[in-house]
Amino acid sequence: MQFFRRIPLNFQQKRTFSSRTTPAQFGELIDDWWNPHGPAKGLHAMNNLRVPLVRNGLIKQGAVSKENINSFTPLRGLFILDVGCGGGILSEALALLGAKVTGIDMDPKVIELAKFHAQQNNLSIDYRLSSIEEHAMKNVEKFDAVVASEVIGEIPGTEKKLYYSDFLEHVKDKVQFIDACEKSLKPSGSIFLTTLSKTIFTEMIAIHLFENVFNFLPKGTHQIEDCIEPEQLQKLLENSNSVLY
Ligand SMILES: C[S@@+](CC[C@H](N)C(=O)[O-])C[C@H]1O[C@@H](n2cnc3c(N)ncnc32)[C@H](O)[C@@H]1O
Numbered sequence: 001m002q003f004f005r006r007i008p009l010n011f012q013q014k015r016t017f018s019s020r021t022t023p024a025q026f027g028e029l030i031d032d033w034w035n036p037h038g039p040a041k042g043l044h045a046m047n048n049l050r051v052p053l054v055r056n057g058l059i060k061q062g063a064v065s066k067e068n069i070n071s072f073t074p075l076r077g078l079f080i081l082d083v084g085c086g087g088g089i090l091s092e093a094l095a096l097l098g099a100k101v102t103g104i105d106m107d108p109k110v111i112e113l114a115k116f117h118a119q120q121n122n123l124s125i126d127y128r129l130s131s132i133e134e135h136a137m138k139n140v141e142k143f144d145a146v147v148a149s150e151v152i153g154e155i156p157g158t159e160k161k162l163y164y165s166d167f168l169e170h171v172k173d174k175v176q177f178i179d180a181c182e183k184s185l186k187p188s189g190s191i192f193l194t195t196l197s198k199t200i201f202t203e204m205i206a207i208h209l210f211e212n213v214f215n216f217l218p219k220g221t222h223q224i225e226d227c228i229e230p231e232q233l234q235k236l237l238e239n240s241n242s243v244l245y
Pocket residue numbers: 043083084085086087088089090104105106107110130131132133148149150151152153154162163166167
């Protein structure tokens with residue numbers, strides 16, 4: 001996991017619910033996303049790492065006010081954009097910490113599901129159907145933090161909905177993606193990215209074992225050559241006026 005903070009230009013060298021309450025329209029989608037033991041269990045488990053990453057990162061950058069630091073809602077008053085929010089696993093966790101979360105995703109089915117789930121949990125999250133590229137072009141809103149965690153799309157031509165990674169390991173135009181995230185930030189805002197690193201460990205465990213041996217993910221989900229090394233990511237961020245911490 002990496003934590004990035006954007007700095008101003010002049011300083012630079014450069015909750016689950018039962019199926020009884022689930023409308024039929026969502027079919028298996030609800031289980032795909034919100035069953036903590038289902039296909040998205042990895043994303044649920046990752047909240048234990050990525051929620052503190054965002055909270056502590058924002059505290060470190062001084063974005064969290066002193067009176068909020070030790071409260072149950074330390075992110076109160078902060079505006080966070082969750083890019084590729086999917087069913088809302090991370091968006092909801094951040095909203096529970098008090099953040100005003102806007103979640104965007106380009107899949108209409110998951111956005112509807114995310115809206116429904118947030119409503120069931122009395123959480124006020126602004127979910128919108130959009131890609132980050134579109135969002136950055138059309139919206140002038142600026143956020144205190146942009147989060148893009150394990151952004152995954154569909155495998156074209158298959159029934160399986162999750163697990164074709166479209167984010168840094170698969171997003172073809174990584175520069176455009178980072179640029180669009182960057183455009184949605186306030187000056188001195190922070191970007192939080194989590195993605196598979198290009199290592200032998202990823203190739204052996206996350207790709208070979210998970211896809212070919214345990215079938216946790218459909219075969220072909222990840223290609224090692226599309227993964228990115230932290231140094232490459234750092235370069236992309238530096239080129240878009242950000243620094244890596
Ligand atoms: C596996 S989900 C990750 C969901 C969420 N970030 C989490 O970790 O719980 C990835 C989502 O990213 C969305 N996505 C992929 N590329 C995107 C883009 N360029 N802009 C917005 N959403 C995107 C996909 O539609 C998919 O729902």
